[in-house]
Each structure stands twice: as C-alpha cells, then as structure tokens.
Amino acid sequence: MSLPLLLVAGDQLDPELPSLRDAPDEAVIALCEVAEEGRYVPHHPQKIALMFSAMRHFAARLRDAGRRVHYSALDDPDNAQTLIGEAERLAALYGCDEIRATRPGEWRLWQAMAARREASLPWRLYEDERFFTTPEDFAAWARDRRAPRLEHFYRAQRRRTGLLMDGDAPAGGHWNLDADNREPLPERLRVPRPPRHRRDAVTREVLSLVAERFDTHFGTLDAFHWPVTRRQALVDLRHFLESLLPAFGRYQDAISDAEPFLFHSRLAAALNLGLLSPREVCAAVEREYRAGRAPLNAAEGFIRQVLGWREYVRGLYWTRMPDYKRGNPRGASRGLPAFYWTGDTELRCLRRAIEMTREHAYAHHIQRLMVTGNFALLCEVAPAALCDWYLAVYADACEWVELPNTLGMVLHADGGLMGSKPYCASGKYIDRMSDHCRHCRYDPRRVTGEDACPFNSLYWRFLETHREALSGNHRMKLIYGALDRMSNDKRAAMRDQAEAFLASLDTEAAYGRGPHAEGYARDGREAP
Numbered sequence: 001m002s003l004p005l006l007l008v009a010g011d012q013l014d015p016e017l018p019s020l021r022d023a024p025d026e027a028v029i030a031l032c033e034v035a036e037e038g039r040y041v042p043h044h045p046q047k048i049a050l051m052f053s054a055m056r057h058f059a060a061r062l063r064d065a066g067r068r069v070h071y072s073a074l075d076d077p078d079n080a081q082t083l084i085g086e087a088e089r090l091a092a093l094y095g096c097d098e099i100r101a102t103r104p105g106e107w108r109l110w111q112a113m114a115a116r117r118e119a120s121l122p123w124r125l126y127e128d129e130r131f132f133t134t135p136e137d138f139a140a141w142a143r144d145r146r147a148p149r150l151e152h153f154y155r156a157q158r159r160r161t162g163l164l165m166d167g168d169a170p171a172g173g174h175w176n177l178d179a180d181n182r183e184p185l186p187e188r189l190r191v192p193r194p195p196r197h198r199r200d201a202v203t204r205e206v207l208s209l210v211a212e213r214f215d216t217h218f219g220t221l222d223a224f225h226w227p228v229t230r231r232q233a234l235v236d237l238r239h240f241l242e243s244l245l246p247a248f249g250r251y252q253d254a255i256s257d258a259e260p261f262l263f264h265s266r267l268a269a270a271l272n273l274g275l276l277s278p279r280e281v282c283a284a285v286e287r288e289y290r291a292g293r294a295p296l297n298a299a300e301g302f303i304r305q306v307l308g309w310r311e312y313v314r315g316l317y318w319t320r321m322p323d324y325k326r327g328n329p330r331g332a333s334r335g336l337p338a339f340y341w342t343g344d345t346e347l348r349c350l351r352r353a354i355e356m357t358r359e360h361a362y363a364h365h366i367q368r369l370m371v372t373g374n375f376a377l378l379c380e381v382a383p384a385a386l387c388d389w390y391l392a393v394y395a396d397a398c399e400w401v402e403l404p405n406t407l408g409m410v411l412h413a414d415g416g417l418m419g420s421k422p423y424c425a426s427g428k429y430i431d432r433m434s435d436h437c438r439h440c441r442y443d444p445r446r447v448t449g450e451d452a453c454p455f456n457s458l459y460w461r462f463l464e465t466h467r468e469a470l471s472g473n474h475r476m477k478l479i480y481g482a483l484d485r486m487s488n489d490k491r492a493a494m495r496d497q498a499e500a501f502l503a504s505l506d507t508e509a510a511y512g513r514g515p516h517a518e519g520y521a522r523d524g525r526e527a528p
Helices: 035-039 045-064 083-094 107-114 135-142 150-161 201-213 230-251 268-273 278-290 296-320 348-360 365-378 383-393 399-410 427-433 454-465 474-484 488-504 515-522
Strands: 004-007 028-032 068-072 098-102 123-126
Touching (some): 004 083, 045 068, 045 201, 068 083, 083 098, 083 107, 107 123, 135 150, 135 296, 150 296, 230 278, 230 296, 278 296, 348 365, 365 399, 365 427, 365 454, 383 399, 427 454, 454 474
Parallel strands (some): 004 028, 004 098
C-alpha cells in the first residue's frame, strides 16, 4: 500500500487542500517551520508569528479530525531548516514512498518541487483549487490579448461566477463604481475598532519564539492582532460585513494620520493562509448588498479587489515568471532609502506609513501605492529593492500577490502590462486624500524652496526624465501640457530641487537582499 507524505505549506491551511484529498488514512501530514522561509527576506515578526501560530492551530485541528500529523517546530534539533530538505527527511523517517504537495505561493518553491518529481523519492504536485481561477485558466483568457487588462478579466470573472450580476447585466447597470470610491475622510469620523483576538497558549509560545529568533527583523510584536484560527478569521469577516463594509467603498482611497485600518477588511492575510476562502468572502459581501445592508459601490469595490485584482495578479505571476521579476525598462537603480526601515524622515506621510507598518505589519493599499510606492517610483528605486521590502514587511505579502502589485502596479516596471501609465502623483494628491500634510513641515502647495514638499519636484523631474516613454500616452497629455507651459527657469529650479533632495537620501545597496535580487545572480545577468 502506498504511504505518502502530504506536505502542507504555511499558506495552505485548508482541510480541503487537493493534496489532502483521497489520501490513505495512514498518510502522514507534515507541517514544517523552517528557518529558510523565515529569513530569505527579513520578514516582519508578526508575519512569522501569524504563520507559525496558524500552522500549529491547523495541525491541532487535523489531529482532532483523526489525521496523522507530524509537526516540525523551528527549534526541533533534527529540523533540516529548509522546506524541501525537511519534507524529504520526514518522508524517509516514516518510510513514505512519495511526497504530495499543492502548488505553493512562490515560483522558487514550485520549481524546487518540480525538480524532485523524478527523484528516488518522487514528488507528486497538485493544482491549488482555492482560487476562482487556475494559471491555466488565466493563460487561456490572456491568449491572443495584446494587453491583458484587469477590467476585461474582471468582467469575464463576473459573468463566469454570476457575482453581482442581474441576469446578463452587472448589478446596477455598471461594471465598475470606482469613481464613487474616492472620498477623503471627513473630520470627526468614528472608525470602528477591530476585534482583539485572545492569545492562547499556542500563540503566546510562538510570540516568545519569534521574539527570540527574529529579534533583528523590522517590526514589533506588541500589537499582534491577526487571526490564527478559522474561527477568529470568521470573527474578522463578520466585523467587516457588519461594521466596515457600508462605508468601505467611499473611503477606500482615504488615508488617515491616526487610523491605520479605517474601513478596510484586513482579510487578505487570512485569505492567503487559507483560513477563509475567496468564494465565501465574496458571496458574503454580495449577500450584504442584496439584503440592503451595504451599498453597491462598497460591495462592487470589494469584490473587484478579490474576484478581479487578486485573481488577476496571481494569473500574471504564474504565467509570466520567471522573467517577470526582472522587469525594469527605465533602468531604475537607486537603493531603498534607509528610512524605509527606521521611519526617520520628515515627510509625515512616509513616516506614518512606515510607523504603522512597523507596529501592525499592515498598511492599506493606497498607503502602499501612493505613499511608499509613489515615493520609490519618483526616486527611481531599483524594483528588486522595493519588492523585497514589501515582501518582508507586510503580513499579507506572498510573492504571487506582492510581486505583480509592486513591480507592475507601483513601479510600472513591467513594460505597461498591468497599466497603461504609472501611478505617480505630486504632494497635492496626498494632501487631498489624507490629513498628513497638516502635521508635516513640508508644504504640498510649494514646488521649490526649503519648505516645498519633495513629492512635487520629484514628480516633475520624473515626468521630464521619462518624457520620451510617457508623453505619447493619451492619459498623460494634460500633464505634459502643464509641464510644457512652465517657464524654463521654473523647470530648472524644480530639477535642481529634486536632484538636491535625491543626493541627500541615505540609501541601501540597490538590489535588495532577497529573492528578487538573487534572481539576477542565479542566471548570470546584471540587474538592468
């Protein structure tokens, strides 16, 4: 009789995982904490603690269901400390004749597993069915499309799933209600407090372990608030549906100097780990709309993020790797500003985004796109450096979702595959969508001078520098028209202001410290 080892990765905590189905009762289910996965970038301690605690609780759930489980703790003396090595060690220990695994969340692991298919102890690999689409589905949709845009994919997904559809038409008559979701926060708006989950003995033990083993990593554990069981994840889902969803749409692009979470769901980490499924979350949001408890713009905005964007970036990742991560058409080469690790900057918006990230392993999508990301784009930070930072510091950052979002959306470094124009903006955008600027020493209305917001001169410098590549885009014509109407003296002063600011930046080595940087060394190429 076949005796397989069923390897479950830390982001696959679902009892219906394909590799767990139809396995013999004697099969050994292995969950492995390994140092390699905790250190290949300096992951935020909360991210590591979330995964370890969730894994330990999931192992207990499987044992309670009568499954045979081996759990490799990080401090086990025989732990091989690499996922492949530990799986093969356990398979030998239990006398297993094969290892079964479901597609992991990173290309490097998938390739390492695929390379072992014909080994003396073979690996059998299964497709991950927890998503609405598979990489093959996405490839079939994208075939023969010159520009596989999100909006077209999203509409196809709505039709295929029936979510927010009234027959053959979108609910409310419009596919996309993003224009209704760009309101800044009004003053004195009360934001509901998120649930605070009880730290049981398992979580307390993990927090102590992580504090000891990963104490040099960016981030603190004090405010750890992540769900580590399915029950806790369902509490967060209910809180979002009842307390946050009604206002989520209109304020989803707003930024607050004081409030890190606002009306965002914070469900991405639970979705990525497998504690919640995208189908159940989208169905629950649609029910709130159908019952009249949430407006359509809120329900559509959220479902677009999960059914549309989340599936879209995963499809791009798996169908474009490994070359995708090398994208850098503008040759950006600046190292990551050192204050991304310390928060030590006078730019209030950046300081608060980094402080919130350090405290919570979280910043919402506009903080990532239009504050830390926009600044890195305007400063021409090397994609590898920023990608490694985002992968390290956010609890919901798996490479399949982080890399396309950072490289394609934030840095526009994928040759325009994801978007026809870069998401760049001056300080005026941040002033309009946040209350940061009233607390900042810089003035968003000024472009030059000691008190001028650096975003302003950096913005115009970026546009001038990349005029040849960007000015032909019809969505950029008004912007370049404004630039052309400026006097030569004003443009020179802005350039001088931007260059002086860039020269003052304290930066790291340009190509990061993790898998994106290493990709260049592995194939013998230099970073572009």
